[in-house]
Amino acid sequence: MKENKVILNDFKIRYLKSEKRNSSKMKNILFIHGLGSSSDRWLDIPDALSRYFHPVVAVDLIGFGGSDKPVTVDYTIEYFSKFIRDVIDCKQIWRNDDDGEDEDRPKTIIVGHSLGGYIGAKVAIEGQDLIEKLVLVDSSGMLREPTPLLEQYLNAALNPSFENVKIVFEQMLGNPALLNPMIVDTFIKRINLPGAKYAFKSAFENSTTSYFDSSELQRIENMPALIICGAADKLIPVAHSKRFNKVLKRSQLQIVENTGHAPFAEKPSMVFDIMRIFLTNNK
Numbered sequence: 001m002k003e004n005k006v007i008l009n010d011f012k013i014r015y016l017k018s019e020k021r022n023s024s025k026m027k028n029i030l031f032i033h034g035l036g037s038s039s040d041r042w043l044d045i046p047d048a049l050s051r052y053f054h055p056v057v058a059v060d061l062i063g064f065g066g067s068d069k070p071v072t073v074d075y076t077i078e079y080f081s082k083f084i085r086d087v088i089d090c091k092q093i094w095r096n097d098d099d100g101e102d103e104d105r106p107k108t109i110i111v112g113h114s115l116g117g118y119i120g121a122k123v124a125i126e127g128q129d130l131i132e133k134l135v136l137v138d139s140s141g142m143l144r145e146p147t148p149l150l151e152q153y154l155n156a157a158l159n160p161s162f163e164n165v166k167i168v169f170e171q172m173l174g175n176p177a178l179l180n181p182m183i184v185d186t187f188i189k190r191i192n193l194p195g196a197k198y199a200f201k202s203a204f205e206n207s208t209t210s211y212f213d214s215s216e217l218q219r220i221e222n223m224p225a226l227i228i229c230g231a232a233d234k235l236i237p238v239a240h241s242k243r244f245n246k247v248l249k250r251s252q253l254q255i256v257e258n259t260g261h262a263p264f265a266e267k268p269s270m271v272f273d274i275m276r277i278f279l280t281n282n283k
Contacts, residue, residue, distance in 0.1 A: 029053055055096070
C-alpha cells in the first residue's frame with residue numbers, strides 16, 4: 001500500500017492505496033478505521049486483498065491519523081458521512097494513470113471498523129447507489145450510551161499517559177499479552193497533535209449519543225453485508241453486532257473467538273479469509 005495525500009474541501013487528507021496488479025479484479029474497496037485510529041490499524045489486510053481487487057484504499061478520517069484536524073467543525077456522523085462520500089467521489093484518489101477520462105468506476109465496498117462501521121452504514125443508507133456491499137467490524141451505531149470501556153478510552157485520550165492508554169488498549173484485546181507497546185506510543189504521539197483531542201472528544205460525544213433506529217437500517221436491509229465481531233469485545237459487545245445482523249436481512253454474522261475489539265489484528269489470517277470469501281462471492 002502506498003501512502004498518498006490529497007486536498008479535499010481545503011483539508012489535507014492522508015490515505016493508503018494499493019498498487020495495481022494484473023491479477024486484481026476491478027473493484028473499489030474503502031477501509032474506514034475507528035475512533036482515535038488511522039488507516040495503519042488495518043495492518044496487512046488491505047494489501048492482502050489487493051491481490052484480488054483493485055483499487056483498495058484505506059483513508060485517515062478527517063480529524064485522525066495523518067489527516068488535518070480542524071477545530072472549526074463538529075465531528076458528527078453526518079459530517080463524517082459527507083466526508084466519506086466526498087472521498088468516494090474524488091477521482092484523484094481512485095483513478096490509475098492508465099484509466100480513460102470517462103471510464104466508469106464500479107460501486108464501492110465499504111469495510112468499516114467501530115466508528116468506521118457506523119459511518120459506512122450511514123453512507124450506504126444515504127447513498128445506496130454508491131455502495132455495493134458493507135463489511136462491519138465491531139461496529140458502533142447501535143449503542144444507546146457509552147460502555148464503561150468507552151468512557152475509559154475517552155479519559156485515556158484526554159489524559160494520555162502511557163499507563164492510562166496501555167490499560168485501555170489491553171482491555172480491548174481478547175489476549176492482553178498481544179499488545180505491542182509501539183501502538184500505545186503511536187496513539188499518544190498522535191493524540192497530542194494540535195486538534196486531535198478536540199476531534200476525538202467531538203467524535204466520541206456525537207457517536208455515543210446517536211444511533212440507528214430500525215427504520216433507517218431497513219433502507220439497506222437487502223444490501224449484502226458481512227458483520228464481524230470479536231467474541232470478547234468489551235468496547236462494543238457482541239450483542240450490538242447481533243442487532244445489525246437481525247435488521248440487515250442479507251447479512252451474515254461471524255463471531256471470532258478469543259478476540260476483542262479488533263479481531264483483524266489478533267487473528268488476521270482468519271479475518272482475511274472471512275472477508276475474501278464474502279467479497280469474491282458475487283451474490
